[in-house]
Amino acid sequence: MERCTCSSSSQITHIIILMCVFVVMSATLVHGQGTRVGFYATTCPRAESIVSSTVATHFRSNTAIAPALLRMHFHDCFVRGCDASVLIDGSNTEKTAPPNLGLRGYEVIDDAKTQLEAACPGIVSCADILALAARESVVLTGGRSWLVPTGRRDGRVSLASETTDLPGFRESIDSQKQKFSAKGLNTQDLVVLVGGHTIGTTACQFFSYRLYNFNGTASSDPSINASFLPQLQALCPQNGDGTKRVAFDTGSENRFDASFFANLRNGRGILESDQKLWTDASTRAVVQRFLGITGLAAFNVEFGRSMVKMSNTGVKTGTDGEIRKICSAINS
Template sequence: MAAKFVSLLVTMFVFASTLISSSNALSLNYYDQTCPNAETAIAEAVHKGMINDKTVPAALLRMHFHDCFIRGCDGSVLLNSTVKNQAEKDGPPNISLHAFYVIDNAKKQVEKMCPGVVSCADILALAARDAVSLSGGPNWNVPKGRKDGRISIANDSLQLPFPTFNISQLQQSFSQRGLSIDDLVALSGGHTLGFSHCSSFQNRIHNFNNKTDVDPSMDPSFASSLRQVCPMHNTVKNAGSFLDTSPTVFDNAYYKMLVQGKSIFSSDQALLTNSRTQALVQKYAASQPEFYEAFANSMVKMSSINGAGTEIRLDCRSINH
């Protein structure tokens, strides 16, 4: 198994090295001298979290994405609200984020070894990587050296791409953060992990438009099963659907379902409305190794979005005083 991905890992390392050479802020060996065992401690915290809760990997990957897309990767999504300020984690798209305790546990272990050295933003970036690799997905070298931000505003979370976005809106959202249309398709593959509440895809299965109740691009039997789980006037708390057929395994099932008309979000289906994105979807549906390589490369790129952090937080939930 390891030998199978040697060339893949080499490619990822070369890509990461190239990217980091153009940035003074991040480095693959940032903690080699100051906290050499940090990555091991973080991986152990993620693994322990996964043993108790199979939704932890999806939660950590989503948390990292939601962090980087607001103020850059500065750990601002980890901050708690205060009397004077409602923080990002309490903004509408982030209310369902969870597993913050895994980051807390990782931080506690790292602080025991190297007090005041490793940022919460770096811990989150590493934890997201571990969440993927421990779920059967690719591994990659994470550039480190992020600083933690002191600003977190709930309404800023409305800048996140919505599950109802079309391809133009998605392209614009990613482009504003220095991410390409190829990154969009690769990072959408993160939907191979996790679950969605009915509210995020209700628009596709009820009152789709004036002519039809259900999105015609959706497989009829699949749509019917979703309508049973999520009726028009749903009263079941936390009702919803897994995002693919193997929601705790990081694989390419998401793309296979997408080409079959069995995607959950409008933003997923949107990837089939552009010739470039459609070709990439079909490529990743046919080849899991090619998806792994693209995902790892795009994760390095996304996790390197510059944040305006200025400190190493001692507690990931609050700024230093």
């Protein structure tokens, strides 16, 4: 927070003191990105419950919607901040970029938006719906809830060319750190947020290269546990179907828990970028915090904190941006 220096001299007037207080309060608002818990308490009291019930309804029909919505929020925040730009349709928008082609769950956001527009027209942003839906996805899979600051507004620009800000599945730890740091997120946030892979699946095409001719060695990635390798090769045969889905967190892909980190320790990480969290000493120290009896409790607490940090990345508030009527299109 910016520091305001106010002299204690009796000559300081009440007006100047009030000005100092105003400066401090303004700095706090800016550093908090202008969002707050309960933003819709008076303008749309049912906003959060509508999003919650909508996600729950879709989850009952398809549990895979939970990791999909969590991933979508992450992908939104890492490009232009958390402004729902990932939801916009059109040529050369973020949706059309390779890292986002596998995103799913748009219909859930659209469903929630339709209900919110009926209840509170023009009040609740698509960016806030996405942030709330991500929280509900964690809760529905057994994770701990957290308070979601709201008050975001929606962006009006979406460019496929800017998705290079997203970390890739072969990314080095140093590169991942740089991309997270650019969003105001530290090494612990990196490990914690990647821990979201405790739920969900990925496609063989994103890791099968580790199984057969890793880096031209005619062998597998040595960081893969030797006893785990045959299981992965059976799931993803060489020259097999690259679209086949495999769980990130073997044996616990539908439960938000800390077993993902135990799998990394045991050489059972699926993506190369995930397994590197254990092989790199700087991130291994954080992974170790989430192992053992106390690991799950610590992970749940830290995940909520890191999600709040990420969800305040580059947000638009006040008169910036807009409140879209339809999440897939900017207002005309």
